[in-house]
Amino acid sequence: MPPELLVLSIVIIVALAFDFTNGFHDTGNAMATTIATGALSPKAAVTLSAVLNLVGAFLSVEVALTVTNAVVNIQDSTGAPRPELIADGGELLLMIILAGLVGAILWNLLTWLFGLPSSSSHALFGGLVGATMAGLGAGGVKWVGDGTKLDGVVGKVILPALLSPTIAILVAAVGTWLVFRITSRVADKYRESGFRWGQIGSASLVSLAHGTNDAQKTMGVITLALIATGHWTDLHGVPFWVKLACALAIALGTYIGGWRIIRTLGKGLVEITSPQGMAAEASSAAVILTSSQMGFALSTTHVATGSILGSGVGKPGAKVNWGVAGRMLLAWGITLPAAGLAGALMFWLGSLIGGLAGPLVVFAILLALSGWMYAHSRRTRVDSRNVNDEWVEDVTQRTLPTPTESKKAGSRR
Incomplete structure (x- = not known):
């Protein structure tokens, strides 16, 4: 196998691995509240979410084209790919893409380990x-x-990152307040049971919306790698096999379920009820679908978390765990620079080693660090059996149940 084809294969594998981590990192965006209120069992929720993520990935390519064209300045003055990026089989551009993906995956896994719902999109x-x-x-x-429309990193990434969670908080807060206002004379048990059906529908819509936004980001990355090696030349299209592979990868990741993050969103932020859950999910779906249609590569995590916070603010007498919210905000604030630093370090290391060995060493580092974080996560397991256990703030295990709690949860099954 020619060296450039081997490097391209590594980049595609790593891109699909990122898509997989994106799936399990973001399952909670759609299903955390549905699981927390008991509207669906944990396994049924992640299965439904996986299927709808798969379907949603085929509904649009606007976000994929944003990733292809709005981050790396790949075009020269004639609109063709810049010669230095595609020289030598696209070696430079492939190294940039590989390093960026490794930085994103490592940040995704680190925040998953601590149960923090940070943004996979911003990590990428x-x-x-x-x-x-x-x-x-x-x-x-x-x-x-070019000044005629919102484009580039500022217009397509940074501005949506600032505006989308704020809009989601406001929409969810108003929606939650209206729900409780309108149903104030309905007994709690009837209100809960009725809204659980609505929750399933709104959570399904969020899963569909997630597929239309997040799966496409990896499509854009793989398309960029294919452009680098000359296997694809259309800057305004995505190969079908890329769509299919990315849809399957994010669906599989979603099915695995990021239980640590589901637990934080469902139990650690707001003690949520079915009306709140439905309001939060409907708000998230509306914001995500609108942004996907406009090609904004926003963070579905920011939107979903903002909506859950809004549902806590909008319910009279509800309590928000601002300590957990503060840790989330901190993770949000450092995601872009932290992943950027990791991407830069991986690029410098790969370039310093040079040749085929550079990408191979970077790939080996990814495998080693990912394996270490996975092994570390096994010390305090969070899964479908204990995801709904009572939330306890602890100095050493801030967002996770203790091993004793996990065993008790397992014995109850």
């Missing part, structure tokens, strides 16, 4: 921006568009 963009700056300088990043 941070990793790509950091690797691009390391390889091409700041000018290699497409920061803004």
